[in-house]
Amino acid sequence: MSAKQTDQTGRVVNEFLGSAEIFTSAVSDLLEDELEALSEKKVTFSQMKLLKMVSIAEDYTVSNVAQFLGVSTAAASRAVDRLVRRGLVRRTEAAADRRVVQLSLTADGAELLERYDASAQRALHQVFGALPPEQLKQASEFLDRLSVSIVEQHDSERAVCFRCGIHFRDRCLLRKVRRDQCFFHARGRETKGTERAD
Amino acid sequence: MSAKQTDQTGRVVNEFLGSAEIFTSAVSDLLEDELEALSEKKVTFSQMKLLKMVSIAEDYTVSNVAQFLGVSTAAASRAVDRLVRRGLVRRTEAAADRRVVQLSLTADGAELLERYDASAQRALHQVFGALPPEQLKQASEFLDRLSVSIVEQHDSERAVCFRCGIHFRDRCLLRKVRRDQCFFHARGRETKGTERAD
DNA sequence: GAAGATTGATTGTTCAATCTTG
DNA sequence: CAAGATTGAACAATCAATCTTC
Numbered sequence: 148m149s150a151k152q153t154d155q156t157g158r159v160v161n162e163f164l165g166s167a168e169i170f171t172s173a174v175s176d177l178l179e180d181e182l183e184a185l186s187e188k189k190v191t192f193s194q195m196k197l198l199k200m201v202s203i204a205e206d207y208t209v210s211n212v213a214q215f216l217g218v219s220t221a222a223a224s225r226a227v228d229r230l231v232r233r234g235l236v237r238r239t240e241a242a243a244d245r246r247v248v249q250l251s252l253t254a255d256g257a258e259l260l261e262r263y264d265a266s267a268q269r270a271l272h273q274v275f276g277a278l279p280p281e282q283l284k285q286a287s288e289f290l291d292r293l294s295v296s297i298v299e300q301h302d303s304e305r306a307v308c309f310r311c312g313i314h315f316r317d318r319c320l321l322r323k324v325r326r327d328q329c330f331f332h333a334r335g336r337e338t339k340g341t342e343r344a345d
Numbered sequence: 346m347s348a349k350q351t352d353q354t355g356r357v358v359n360e361f362l363g364s365a366e367i368f369t370s371a372v373s374d375l376l377e378d379e380l381e382a383l384s385e386k387k388v389t390f391s392q393m394k395l396l397k398m399v400s401i402a403e404d405y406t407v408s409n410v411a412q413f414l415g416v417s418t419a420a421a422s423r424a425v426d427r428l429v430r431r432g433l434v435r436r437t438e439a440a441a442d443r444r445v446v447q448l449s450l451t452a453d454g455a456e457l458l459e460r461y462d463a464s465a466q467r468a469l470h471q472v473f474g475a476l477p478p479e480q481l482k483q484a485s486e487f488l489d490r491l492s493v494s495i496v497e498q499h500d501s502e503r504a505v506c507f508r509c510g511i512h513f514r515d516r517c518l519l520r521k522v523r524r525d526q527c528f529f530h531a532r533g534r535e536t537k538g539t540e541r542a543d
Numbered sequence: 544g545a546a547g548a549t550t551g552a553t554t555g556t557t558c559a560a561t562c563t564t565g
Numbered sequence: 566c567a568a569g570a571t572t573g574a575a576c577a578a579t580c581a582a583t584c585t586t587c
Contacts, residue, residue, distance in 0.1 A: 155478070156470070156473075156474065156478060157466055157469075157470065159478045159481050159482060159485075160469055160470070160473045160474075160481060161469075161514065162481075162482075162485050162514055162516075163473075163481040163482075163484060163485045164372060164469075164514075165485075165509060165514025166484070166485040166486075166488040166489050166492070166514075167365060167368060167369050167372070167488055168369055169488070169489075169492050169507045169509060169514070169518060170365060170488040170489075170491055170492045171365050171366055171369045172507070173491075173492045173495045173496060173499075173507075174362060174365070174495065176499070177495055177499050180499065208569075208570090209569075209570060209571090210568090210569065210570080218556075218557090219556075219557060219558080220569075220570070220571085221556080221557065221558080221559095221570090221571075221572080222555075222556055222557070223570095224569095224570060224571055224572090225555075225556085225571090225572095226555090228571090229555095244564075244565070244568095244569085245563085245564060245565085246563065246564045246565070246568065246569045246570070247564095247568095247569060247570080248569080248570065268355055271355075271358050271359075271362075272354070272355065272358070273498060274491070274494060274495050274498055274499075275354075275358045275361075275491075276354065276358075280353070280354060280357045282487070283357050283358060283360075283361040284357060284360075284361075286361060286364070286484065286487055286488075287357075287360050287361045287363075287364040288364075289480070289484055290364040290365060290367070290368040290484075291364050291367075291368075293368055293371075293472070293473075294364070294367050294368045294371045296472060297371045297372065297374075297375055297472050298371060300471060300472055301371075301374070301375050301378065301472075309367045309370070309371075311363060311367065316359065316360055316362075316363025316364075316366075316367070318360070320367060406547075406548090407547075407548060407549090408546090408547065408548080416578070416579085417578070417579055417580080418547075418548070418549085419548090419549075419550080419578075419579070419580080419581095420577075420578050420579070421548095422547095422548060422549055422550090423549090423550095423577075423578085424577090426549090427577095442546095442547085442586080442587070443585085443586060443587085444546065444547045444548070444585065444586045444587065445546095445547060445548080445586095446547080446548065
């Protein structure tokens with residue numbers, strides 16, 4: 148629109164952001180299709196994220212789900228409720244603090260997640276398998292640098308959590324810049340991967 | 346979870362997807378904050394996309410909005426309605442075909458969009474301005490190649506539209522692989538940018 | 544009858560209020 | 566009275582049905 152936007156640098160930046168947006172949405176579409184192909188009964192992508200998260204540890208709570216999924220606790224509570232009703236997730240009162248509800252997968256939930264993971268990995272391998280890992284690593288690092296720089300400059304007072312542990316990533320970027328704001332770090336928990344210090 | 350996921354290649358792919366997801370969500374957060382800082386009255390990011398799209402041409406319709414935003418026509422119709430009620434968008438019956446409703450910005454809408462664009466560009470320049478354009482171009486091309494490869498391999502029968510013209514991008518990736526499925530191409534319309542043939 | 548836009552019913556989201564436990 | 570989880574009211578998204586125009 149403005150003169151700035153047609154300016155050379157601005158245009159390149161916008162093209163790049165467009166590429167990134169298109170890419171992530173293409174990946175989402177791909178994975179959602181895998182999900183549909185799997186279709187037990189309608190399971191949504193966000194619900195699968197929830198299952199994945201719950202599978203990581205035995206003591207995750209509704210609040211944790213909200214942080215991870217980036218939704219309100221009200222929404223998280225209802226999302227959990229839906230999965231409980233479908234017999235995929237189990238609620239347990241925490242012994243230590245009876246206010247909190249601990250979540251775990253049922254056998255059905257674990258089995259569904261297992262099958263989804265397998266088919267998702269297969270689909271991703273089909274697309275990315277032929278690429279040289281170094282190229283992917285290089286791209287990861289470039290994007291990570293930018294993300295960190297956004298958080299550092301942006302620096303809004305609000306607590307940001309990248310929810311790195313969910314879905315794709317074992318390490319949390321925020322550990323590098325906000326050790327106190329990363330959910331995983333706050334819990335002092337490592338996920339399944341090996342954490343490489345920066 | 347499975348053995349495959351802990352495998353070296355799979356891990357690199359997952360880290361990369363995590364980086365991409367984190368990056369796009371960081372950018373979204375950044376821009377949403379610009380939007381809030383601008384706050385006339387609550388305007389959502391998606392509504393701003395709608396304004397931006399309408400600003401591109403004078404004869405966009407409700408169906409076009411739905412395609413662009415990737416939502417149902419019902420949702421698009423209601424989204425338009427909200428903006429009309431706020432005095433940001435105008436509805437006009439098309440002379441040629443009285444079934445269709447043509448959309449345009451009001452003076453208020455144009456002014457709001459202008460201000461948002463300016464502040465967004467400023468914020469983006471702050472983050473990306475120092476980067477060498479070649480690096481951004483290279484990253485764009487890498488992501489684009491992957492996106493195209495996903496669409497090609499995935500190839501689901503459903504009509505995909507990347508909605509490239511919205512928001513960031515002037516060119517549509519899909520022109521390269523699906524000339525008939527790209528909304529912009531289907532309309533034979535170029536947006537504001539110069540279209541560089543591949 | 545088909546296509547574009549809108550409306551009704553259902554579902555899922557948020558914010559605010561509530562309830563229980565610490 | 567603070568913190569975790571849940572529920573009520575309002576709003577937004579979908580699918581299906583409807584209404585108008587081609």
